[in-house]
Amino acid sequence: MRGRLRRNPHNCVVDGDTIWLRGQKIRVADIDAPETHDYRCASEKALGDRATRRLHDLLESGPITLLPIDRDEDIYGRKLRIVQVSGKSVGDALVSEGLARWYGAGRRPWC
Numbered sequence: 001m002r003g004r005l006r007r008n009p010h011n012c013v014v015d016g017d018t019i020w021l022r023g024q025k026i027r028v029a030d031i032d033a034p035e036t037h038d039y040r041c042a043s044e045k046a047l048g049d050r051a052t053r054r055l056h057d058l059l060e061s062g063p064i065t066l067l068p069i070d071r072d073e074d075i076y077g078r079k080l081r082i083v084q085v086s087g088k089s090v091g092d093a094l095v096s097e098g099l100a101r102w103y104g105a106g107r108r109p110w111c
Contacts, residue, residue, distance in 0.1 A: 016051025062086035
């Protein structure tokens, strides 16, 4: 799927690793970003807010491409996709900027 984020009811950034695009909830498959809703400490919330803003900026900067992985959905029904903008991984950008980490075996604490 290709597209741009463009603000409308079907496109938005939920947090640093989850977006809605064309009415589909998508989890950036290769990263884990700090929580902004179910956070465990103030520093996790602050870092999660920064990751969310940065993901939004990245998605607004060019054409979005979604690449499938070996699983289609997670247990919450979100589509699992590698997300690229202008051919570059948003996961790489967020990890290199210290706003996310590579996804491992589930949720690990940020505090």
